Amino acid sequence: xxxxxxxxxxxxxxxxxxxxxxxxxxxxxxxxxxxxxxxxxxxxxxxxxxxxxxxxxxxxxxxxxxxxxxxxxxxxxxxxxxxxxxxxxxxxxxxxxxxxxxxxxxxxxxxxxxxxxxxxxxxxxxxxxxxxxxxxxxxxxxxxxxxxxxxxxxxxxxxxxxxxxxxxxxxxxxxxxxxxxxxxxxxxxxxxxxxxxxxxxxxxxxxxxxxxxxxxxxxxxxxxxxxxxxxxxxxxxxxxxxxxxxxxxxxxxxxxxxxxxxxxxxxx
Numbered sequence: 001x002x003x004x005x006x007x008x009x010x011x012x013x014x015x016x017x018x019x020x021x022x023x024x025x026x027x028x029x030x031x032x033x034x035x036x037x038x039x040x041x042x043x044x045x046x047x048x049x050x051x052x053x054x055x056x057x058x059x060x061x062x063x064x065x066x067x068x069x070x071x072x073x074x075x076x077x078x079x080x081x082x083x084x085x086x087x088x089x090x091x092x093x094x095x096x097x098x099x100x101x102x103x104x105x106x107x108x109x110x111x112x113x114x115x116x117x118x119x120x121x122x123x124x125x126x127x128x129x130x131x132x133x134x135x136x137x138x139x140x141x142x143x144x145x146x147x148x149x150x151x152x153x154x155x156x157x158x159x160x161x162x163x164x165x166x167x168x169x170x171x172x173x174x175x176x177x178x179x180x181x182x183x184x185x186x187x188x189x190x191x192x193x194x195x196x197x198x199x200x201x202x203x204x205x206x207x208x209x210x211x212x213x214x215x216x217x218x219x220x221x222x223x224x225x226x227x228x229x230x231x232x233x234x235x236x237x238x239x240x241x242x243x244x245x246x247x248x249x250x251x252x253x254x255x256x257x258x259x260x261x262x263x264x265x266x267x268x
Contacts, residue, residue: 031084073115078122087130102129103160108185110178124153139163152179159191166191171198
């Protein structure tokens with residue numbers, strides 16, 4: 001049977017958050033020679049610093065917290081992290097395409113010149129293709145429901161791991177458009193069905209433009225959705241189904257629920 005999300009499940013997310021913050025501090029210590037200075041800067045005790053790398057690369061001068069964030073969003077910052085985690089020799093940025101070697105295949109991800117988008121791509125690559133956070137879900141020969149497809153990364157992972165077919169739900173239209181490009185880049189259109197729909201309740205769900213402002217700026221509206229406005233607010237309505245409805249339609253499918261960060265598999 002499909003497991004319901006309990007209060008206990010939700011509470012377990014907080015220790016994971018604390019663990020991630022602790023790992024971030026460990027990364028700083030291992031990358032920078034002057035890590036105590038960097039930590040003082042991060043906690044607001046210093047206004048500017050010079051980042052001194054342990055591998056002897058050029059020192060980077062940082063004059064604000066915003067510049068520090070921009071450094072990690074940049075190609076240099078992302079390659080620094082890739083070197084730290086040991087997969088820099090498997091990844092390449094080339095003409096608005098990020099290429100990754102995975103299971104003797106070359107996977108491609110589309111990106112613009114936006115540094116923050118590049119950081120997000122590197123992050124999802126590490127989670128899904130380096131750490132393989134979904135490796136314990138046996139998807140070989142099964143239909144997979146991917147709830148929260150984002151840029152198509154997890155759907156692509158499941159397809160490459162032998163899923164019979166992947167049904168990927170992504171209500172945020174900007175992410176939907178990127179996912180569609182990525183699926184096409186990897187020639188997986190016949191293995192992945194990308195749906196511009198939400199999953200959680202039947203009917204229409206509201207996506208505020210404050211959480212999805214880039215959608216309005218880019219002007220993306222996908223099948224099954226439409227934009228509305230009220231006063232100074234703008235929001236988008238997207239059709240949705242419940243998880244139970246999806247399970248009923250695909251009773252033997254493996255399900256990845258992005259909201260709970262858990263893996264569920266429907267019993268036969």
